[in-house]
Amino acid sequence: MMASQKLLCKQILLPQGWASDIVVTIAADGTIAGLETKSDAVSHMAEIADPVVPALQNLHSHAFQRAMAGLAELAGSTDDSFWTWRDAMYRLVGRMSPDDIEIVATKLYSELLKGGFGHIVEFHYFHHAAGGRRYANPAETSMRILRAAQGAGIGLTHLPVFYAHAGFGGTEPGEGQRPFIHGVDEYLALLDALRPDCDAMGATLGLAIHSLRAATPDEMRAILAAETTGGPIHIHVAEQEREVEDCLAWSGRRPVEYLLDEMPVSERWCAIHATHMTTDETARLARSGAVAGLCPATEANLGDGIFPATDFVSHAGVFGIGTDSHIATTVAEELRLLEYGQRLRDRRRNRLASGPGASVGRTLFDAALKGGAEAAGLRSNGIRIGARADLVVLDGNNPFIGTATGDQILGRWLFATGNDAVRDVMVAGQWVVRGGHHRDEEAIDRDFRKVLQRLA
Numbered sequence: 300m301m302a303s304q305k306l307l308c309k310q311i312l313l314p315q316g317w318a319s320d321i322v323v324t325i326a327a328d329g330t331i332a333g334l335e336t337k338s339d340a341v342s343h344m345a346e347i348a349d350p351v352v353p354a355l356q357n358l359h360s361h362a363f364q365r366a367m368a369g370l371a372e373l374a375g376s377t378d379d380s381f382w383t384w385r386d387a388m389y390r391l392v393g394r395m396s397p398d399d400i401e402i403v404a405t406k407l408y409s410e411l412l413k414g415g416f417g418h419i420v421e422f423h424y425f426h427h428a429a430g431g432r433r434y435a436n437p438a439e440t441s442m443r444i445l446r447a448a449q450g451a452g453i454g455l456t457h458l459p460v461f462y463a464h465a466g467f468g469g470t471e472p473g474e475g476q477r478p479f480i481h482g483v484d485e486y487l488a489l490l491d492a493l494r495p496d497c498d499a500m501g502a503t504l505g506l507a508i509h510s511l512r513a514a515t516p517d518e519m520r521a522i523l524a525a526e527t528t529g530g531p532i533h534i535h536v537a538e539q540e541r542e543v544e545d546c547l548a549w550s551g552r553r554p555v556e557y558l559l560d561e562m563p564v565s566e567r568w569c570a571i572h573a574t575h576m577t578t579d580e581t582a583r584l585a586r587s588g589a590v591a592g593l594c595p596a597t598e599a600n601l602g603d604g605i606f607p608a609t610d611f612v613s614h615a616g617v618f619g620i621g622t623d624s625h626i627a628t629t630v631a632e633e634l635r636l637l638e639y640g641q642r643l644r645d646r647r648r649n650r651l652a653s654g655p656g657a658s659v660g661r662t663l664f665d666a667a668l669k670g671g672a673e674a675a676g677l678r679s680n681g682i683r684i685g686a687r688a689d690l691v692v693l694d695g696n697n698p699f700i701g702t703a704t705g706d707q708i709l710g711r712w713l714f715a716t717g718n719d720a721v722r723d724v725m726v727a728g729q730w731v732v733r734g735g736h737h738r739d740e741e742a743i744d745r746d747f748r749k750v751l752q753r754l755a
């Protein structure tokens with residue numbers, strides 16, 4: 300365990316707003332133990348002149364998919380859709396070993412740290428070998444995710460996913476889905492088996508249901524009644540229009556409507572995507588307290604649609620951001636695309652600012668910090684006493700950042716400087732990114748390159 304440390308931050312974004320000359324005391328366990336305005340009595344401490352903001356939580360990830368990012372941008376003979384992308388993903392799954400999963404996840408997590416994230420929520424459904432063959436340790440691939448997060452130095456909420464069917468009404472899974480499939484008892488045993496490992500490495504354990512397509516209502520109820528994780532509950536819902544049509548055909552109700560009617564949705568839940576909602580569903584989801592898990596770059600890449608964010612926020616809905624398929628890996632890209640989707644739909648500017656004169660960047664950042672921490676099952680968020688010391692230092696040598704003050708800093712970072720404004724990143728009191736480079740970047744890249752060459 301490291302010694303406690305003090306950092307003098309010249310400009311820092313605290314929950315109450317920007318502050319100057321704040322001494323951040325970080326305890327040996329990596330949490331923030333003190334926040335005081337500098338007094339002359341304090342000396343000999345590291346000084347950070349550049350802007351310091353909290354690292355965000357990334358609330359949705361399928362780490363292995365990073366290996367195929369950019370390779371599905373190829374026109375097929377028919378109308379390409381989410382479903383043709385999914386077939387390409389299944390082909391990748393059939394060729395990846397546990398070692399590959401760990402190497403790809405480690406690379407991804409190092410990239411996410413460089414993009415300004417300090418914590419990842421891994422929605423992990425890749426449990427078995429090709430054809431569904433079980434590994435000797437049923438938690439094999441989950442353990443690879445835990446090790447990847449530890450190796451990269453990112454905080455982790457691990458969500459093993461229950462996945463049993465190909466479509467609504469409990470249909471048999473297809474061959475490509477075999478590596479994802481569990482029975483209810485087998486799934487509950489996996490959750491139990493992971494408890495000590497997650498505790499030992501400081502990871503939060505929660506659960507996920509892949510979607511209403513992949514689990515029957517009875518299976519979902521059985522899992523919810525028996526699970527003891529106490530962690531967050533995530534589910535993909537209403538990502539695709541075809542999913543809405545299929546759900547209507549099966550139940551006479553739309554996916555979000557069905558979920559809210561039939562399941563005990565609360566603050567503990569996170570509805571991933573929730574793209575296709577009526578105005579009534581939007582208001583109801585907001586009122587439920589569930590976090591909307593938005594993944595704007597993936598949703599754009601897969602042609603999903605545009606989340607009704609302005610409407611959802613007007614009902615005090617809580618949202619966070621994730622990178623899902625990892626076609627993008629930065630805070631800036633996700634938040635920018637979230638805002639731009641609303642602008643393109645409405646043909647208006649500044650859609651998600653909290654009010655007249657408010658900074659769009661600041662509103663988006665604060666919202667994603669609150670929703671991200673909730674969806675990750677973390678007790679605290681932002682730079683406050685008791686929270687984990689997860690900090691991002693933006694690069695003051697970048698003229699846009701170096702000349703900005705207050706919320707302009709977020710505007711410059713998120714909208715204008717591309718993705719290279721993140722200079723240093725600390726997670727739990729340890730610097731994992733310095734000068735724009737991950738601490739183990741060379742070794743991580745060497746291993747990752749070998750995996751890509753073999754999978755290509």
Ligand SMILES: [Zn+2]
Nearest residue numbers: 359361535623
């Ligand atoms: Zn997803």
